[in-house]
Amino acid sequence: xxxxxxxxxxxxxxxxxxxxxxxxxxxxxxxxxxxxxxxxxxxxxxxxxxxxxxxxxxxxxxxxxxxxxxxxxxxxxxxxxxxxxxxxxxxxxxxxxxxxxxxxxxxxxxxxxxxxxxxxxxxxxxxxxxxxxxxxxxxxxxxxxxxxxxxxxxxxxxxxxxxxxxxxxxxxxxxxxxxxxxxxxxxxxxxxxxxxxxxxxxxxxxxxxxxxxxxxxxxxxxxxxxxxxxxxxxxxxxxxxxxxxxxxxxxxxxxxxxxxxxxxxxxxxxxxxxxxxxxxxxxxxxxxxxxxxxxxxxxxxxxxxxxxxxxxxxxxxxxxxxxxxxxxxxxxxxxxxxxxxxxxxxxxxxxxxxxxxxxxxxxxxxxxxxxxxxxxxxxxxxxxxxxxxxxxxxxxxxxxxxxxxxxxxxxxxxxxxxxxxxxxxxxxxxxxxxxxxxxxxxxxxxxxxxxxxxxxxxxxxxxx
Numbered sequence: 001x002x003x004x005x006x007x008x009x010x011x012x013x014x015x016x017x018x019x020x021x022x023x024x025x026x027x028x029x030x031x032x033x034x035x036x037x038x039x040x041x042x043x044x045x046x047x048x049x050x051x052x053x054x055x056x057x058x059x060x061x062x063x064x065x066x067x068x069x070x071x072x073x074x075x076x077x078x079x080x081x082x083x084x085x086x087x088x089x090x091x092x093x094x095x096x097x098x099x100x101x102x103x104x105x106x107x108x109x110x111x112x113x114x115x116x117x118x119x120x121x122x123x124x125x126x127x128x129x130x131x132x133x134x135x136x137x138x139x140x141x142x143x144x145x146x147x148x149x150x151x152x153x154x155x156x157x158x159x160x161x162x163x164x165x166x167x168x169x170x171x172x173x174x175x176x177x178x179x180x181x182x183x184x185x186x187x188x189x190x191x192x193x194x195x196x197x198x199x200x201x202x203x204x205x206x207x208x209x210x211x212x213x214x215x216x217x218x219x220x221x222x223x224x225x226x227x228x229x230x231x232x233x234x235x236x237x238x239x240x241x242x243x244x245x246x247x248x249x250x251x252x253x254x255x256x257x258x259x260x261x262x263x264x265x266x267x268x269x270x271x272x273x274x275x276x277x278x279x280x281x282x283x284x285x286x287x288x289x290x291x292x293x294x295x296x297x298x299x300x301x302x303x304x305x306x307x308x309x310x311x312x313x314x315x316x317x318x319x320x321x322x323x324x325x326x327x328x329x330x331x332x333x334x335x336x337x338x339x340x341x342x343x344x345x346x347x348x349x350x351x352x353x354x355x356x357x358x359x360x361x362x363x364x365x366x367x368x369x370x371x372x373x374x375x376x377x378x379x380x381x382x383x384x385x386x387x388x389x390x391x392x393x394x395x396x397x398x399x400x401x402x403x404x405x406x407x408x409x410x411x412x413x414x415x416x417x418x419x420x421x422x423x424x425x426x427x428x429x430x431x432x433x434x435x436x437x438x439x440x441x442x443x444x445x446x447x448x449x450x451x452x453x454x455x456x457x458x459x460x461x462x463x464x
Contacts, residue, residue: 007124008032010053012042012071013086014063018109022057025113031120038062039071046075053081055104055123057116060087060094069094072101082127084119150226150247156240158183158200167247172219189215189223199230206232206240213250225250285312309347331370334360337399340374344381345397354385354395361402363464372439373410373460376447379432380412380458388416388456407445408464415455423449425458 009031013019016037023033034053036042039062046053056075060068072083085098085106098106104123107116144151150167152160160178168175171187188196192215199209212228230245289312293305338358345351365373381397389395398413425433425447440447445462 007054008034008052009120010034010036010042010045010056012036012039012056012062012068013059014038014061015059022113022116026117026120029117038064039066039068039074042071043074046078055120055127056081056083057120058083058085059109060085060089060098069097069101072103076101082123084116084123086116150245150249152184152245152247154184154243154245156242158185158243160184161242170218170224170247170249171216177219187216189217191215199228205238206243208232209245225254306348330364330366333363333365333401336365336370337377337401340377341381341397341399344378345385348381348385350385350395354389354397357396357398359400359402361408363401363403363408365464369443369462369464372443376436376439376460377412379436383432384414384416384456388414390417392416403464404461406463407461410460411457412460413452413455413457418452418454419449419456425449 009026011019011023011026011033013022013035014037019035019037023035026033034045036045042056042058043066056072058068058072062068062071066074068085068087072085075081075083082104083101085103086109087094087098087106088109089095090108104126105119107119145165147164147166150164150170152163152167155161159180160182161180163175163178168178171178173182185193185196185200195212196214199212200206209228209230212230213225214228215223215225217223227248227250228245230243232243233241235241289305289309293302293309296302296305337360338356341356341358342351345354345356377399384397392415394415396415399410401408401410403409425437428434436447440460440462443462445460447458447460450457450459
């Protein structure tokens with residue numbers, strides 16, 4: 001609280017002797033004091049700005065003209081200032097008239113300067129506390145009304161009790177049009193009523209709601225999306241008193257979601273078109289190679305063209321599986337490898353004559369590693385078909401894949417003629433073996449030929 005000397009008091013008293021004594025005594029306490037002999041003079045001083053007063057000590061009886069209570073009413077209609085009444089009247093009618101002006105106290109005349117000074121100090125402290133409280137109240141009210149989200153409270157039947165300015169602005173209504181007159185459910189857009197009613201269950205204790213997706217109707221008939229969060233206030237008996245809700249305008253989020261959905265749809269259409277074009281181009285390449293192969297009489301050239309067809313077909317098979325995969329860019333190996341082997345054997349015309357046995361661990365590989373694996377498997381199948389099965393009555397290809405720690409181990413076997421003595425992938429001059437070794441290295445692993453009871457065995461290992 002300020003020091004006494006910084007407070008300026010207006011003393012309104014028509015008895016000059018009493019006023020002079022009180023003025024002198026108050027100045028003795030350190031207050032700055034100005035004296036007015038009538039209500040009209042007091043109003044004139046305030047109007048002229050002759051003094052910025054912190055408190056008024058107002059005599060109730062001021063002789064002719066306005067009395068102190070009438071003067072106080074007029075002063076308070078213009079500005080906020082604490083007023084203490086000084087009176088010799090103790091009748092109920094006078095006290096009730098004073099109370100209607102919400103004074104900061106009153107003292108009986110001739111009660112003594114110490115009583116008056118104590119009343120002044122108490123009034124100044126109370127006014128200061130009220131000013132702080134009023135400031136806080138205004139700040140809270142401003143925050144409530146101008147928050148970036150909507151606020152409202154509903155009674156137990158869903159009718160508006162209070163609502164903030166933000167929500168009123170969104171809805172296009174005035175407070176007078178909603179409070180005590182409209183049920184919030186009436187503002188729920190057509191088709192969303194059941195969603196809202198589930199949050200106001202009849203005959204059951206309602207639960208709190210968090211981020212309920214809802215759509216509301218404005219006064220002009222347009223609608224907009226909101227997210228509603230609500231909790232309930234219960235009395236001591238567990239009965240509903242009211243609900244309190246916050247609303248977030250979800251328009252931008254919904255527009256963004258619609259835009260994303262539109263872009264995804266557009267992307268899918270483009271991808272589908274690209275997919276068809278790629279498939280058509282691959283099919284065209286295969287058709288051209290097949291046409292060349294059919295018209296070619298040179299056996300070696302015919303074999304080369306057939307191998308080329310198998311390689312293009314195997315890449316087409318990989319592309320198709322990647323396109324169909326639920327996890328774009330990844331393919332489930334257990335579903336991919338058996339199909340690839342069957343497709344390659346079909347291209348070589350051996351789909352029905354060579355048995356295939358597979359045992360593939362559940363794992364997914366990305367497009368890059370599948371592409372390299374695709375070529376390696378293609379080369380192994382090509383070698384088996386070309387060299388392994390002459391004179392073999394029950395040709396068989398076996399493929400197993402299992403996880404070993406953080407690596408994938410793929411074993412490819414056939415029951416054909418087998419490999420030459422001391423054969424190694426790295427020591428072979430053939431282009432196919434060199435290609436497989438390079439691709440295995442690209443995968444971060446290795447490939448090697450192993451001894452088998454019968455036929456050829458290759459083991460490919462790489463980290464995943």
